Amino acid sequence: MLNRLTQGLDFQAQALSLRSERQRLIASNIANADTPGYVARDMDFAKALQAATGTMSAGQAMDARHPGHIGSAAVNLSGGRIGGALTYATSSQTSLDRNTVDMDRERASFADNTVKYEATLRFINGNVRTTLSAITGQ
Amino acid sequence: MSMMSIFNVAGSAASAQSQRLNVVASNLANVDTVAGPDGQAYKARQVTFQTQLVGQMAGDETAAGVRVSSVGEDQTPGRRVHDPKHPSADGGGYVTYSNVNAVEEMVNMISASRSYQNNLEVMNTAKTLLLKTLQLGQG
Numbered sequence: 267m268l269n270r271l272t273q274g275l276d277f278q279a280q281a282l283s284l285r286s287e288r289q290r291l292i293a294s295n296i297a298n299a300d301t302p303g304y305v306a307r308d309m310d311f312a313k314a315l316q317a318a319t320g321t322m323s324a325g326q327a328m329d330a331r332h333p334g335h336i337g338s339a340a341v342n343l344s345g346g347r348i349g350g351a352l353t354y355a356t357s358s359q360t361s362l363d364r365n366t367v368d369m370d371r372e373r374a375s376f377a378d379n380t381v382k383y384e385a386t387l388r389f390i391n392g393n394v395r396t397t398l399s400a401i402t403g404q
Numbered sequence: 405m406s407m408m409s410i411f412n413v414a415g416s417a418a419s420a421q422s423q424r425l426n427v428v429a430s431n432l433a434n435v436d437t438v439a440g441p442d443g444q445a446y447k448a449r450q451v452t453f454q455t456q457l458v459g460q461m462a463g464d465e466t467a468a469g470v471r472v473s474s475v476g477e478d479q480t481p482g483r484r485v486h487d488p489k490h491p492s493a494d495g496g497g498y499v500t501y502s503n504v505n506a507v508e509e510m511v512n513m514i515s516a517s518r519s520y521q522n523n524l525e526v527m528n529t530a531k532t533l534l535l536k537t538l539q540l541g542q543g
């Protein structure tokens with residue numbers, strides 16, 4: 267029963283954690299915009315979230331009924347946080363010092379990630395509020 | 405709390421950019437320095453940046469800060485001007501000035517200040533997000 271209550275919250279918490287990882291990744295790219303030879307990185311968010319939760323959408327967490335089944339928590343522990351979703355960005359305009367940071371794209375991704383982080387925060391807040399009003403029943 | 409290290413990442417970059425700005429300032433200040441009797445005028449300096457991992461875990465490549473790895477001197481010969489009446493003129497009447505290129509330094513300065521501003525904005529955004537995260541579940 268309690269499991270049902272917090273299932274949606276777990277999913278959003280994973281998403282929030284991954285959003286903050288991506289924020290850090292983009293901040294690193296912006297910080298290294300003038301470093302010679304630096305290769306910009308980014309993450310495939312959908313892939314990372316799938317690896318972290320083992321599902322595509324909220325409320326569909328994997329059931330580990332058989333002893334041989336691997337639960338979503340176990341996948342999360344062994345596969346690491348970002349897993350194989352970390353990729354290299356290819357530069358649209360190459361530069362002489364082999365730096366592949368595209369500042370326009372990084373700034374856009376940063377703003378996009380900021381908005382989505384705040385959206386996830388609101389989802390969690392809404393979830394908490396719903397649960398609270400269900401508990402108090404007023 | 406992986407967002408906490410954004411301050412380390414953006415802070416290290418801002419510090420490196422301010423060092424670059426410092427070097428540009430000394431280059432611009434010395435643009436008209438003439439050589440002493442030894443013939444050695446001021447040589448323009450350039451900083452070199454290097455990636456520095458600042459994550460809490462060793463080898464974590466997702467938190468990449470910046471540091472100044474070295475400050476090199478430009479070895480091109482200085483500007484020589486024929487001015488026999490100058491007190492620092494050599495036997496042939498030539499005065500050696502520093503090899504600073506003022507236009508190059510101005511471009512360098514604008515680039516450094518823009519990068520600095522970028523990193524400050526990243527820090528501000530991270531701070532706003534962290535403050536909102538602290539209020540989670542209260543609103």
